[in-house]
Amino acid sequence: MTRTAQPTPIPRQTHVRRPRIAVGTDGTAWGDAALDWALRHAATQSASVDVFAAQASDDQAIARRLAAYRWLFTTVTVSPDSPVNTLLHASNDHDTLVLGYRGRRHGPFGLGRSVLPIVTESQCDTVVVRGETRAVQGEHRWITAAVGGTHDEAVIRRAVQFAVRTRSKLRLIHAVPLPGTHTVLTATEPADILEHAHDLVREIAPDLTPSLRLVRSHPHEAVRASDRSDLLVLGPGNRPGKLSVITSTALHMAPCPVLVVKPF
Incomplete structure (x- = not known):
């Protein structure tokens, strides 16, 4: 009896979802720190990074930071909307939201006016970058x-x-x-x-x-x-x-x- 060779099944390629990180930056020192933090931690899990920049941000400074992590998938969006609306909208389809603890507008205790509303209403984990260097x-x-x-x-x-x-x-x-x-x-x-x-x-x-x-x-x-x-x-x-x-x-x-x- 002649046996017919069975074709070798081709293994299915399963789609691995890439984690998504959204970061808000406004060109201030803490906005830059938030972007650095987001990029560094994206690199530990091969996450994509979507940067939401204020109109006052320095485009060249953002580009230099992204160039240091050129293997990551990144996007940059300049939004004229308020940071609260922009980042809360981003939280709907991201895994982590990152922002600095203060920006151009902050209250008497130093915390940015947008931070509490964003953290309270965010639909994903939120990291507020603050503290000593x-x-x-x-x-x-x-x-x-x-x-x-x-x-x-x-x-x-x-x-x-x-x-x-x-x-x-x-x-x-x-x-x-x-x-x-x-x-x-x-x-x-x-x-x-x-x-x-x-x-x-x-x-x-x-x-x-x-x-x-x-x-x-x-x-x-x-x-x-x-x-x-x-x-x-x-x-x-x-x-x-x-x-x-x-x-x-x-x-x-x-x-x-x-x-x-x-x-x-």
């Missing part, structure tokens, strides 16, 4: 995640992703209210919250051993525990349309860039 440039090699809220799983997953991509260590912090405060206490023991977070990290990335830190303070004061970090990751809070006190405090005072997770 070494943190902005990612030199500490520590990622800090604030746990103890409703969105802990999403916060931990994002923090682990950044730690793995940047080959950084991971710190988990949880703030315990001081005795006598009016903070509503939960039935969960603080140690259990950190232990659960630790277990989730090991489940996601078995080779990553997080550092655990219990902070005895008002929750919003735990922002100080993110010193010597390159990124502070936290959730938006439990009330839709309103950021929590700790998240708002981090945007105003954190010594490093802040990633506010958009839970789904």
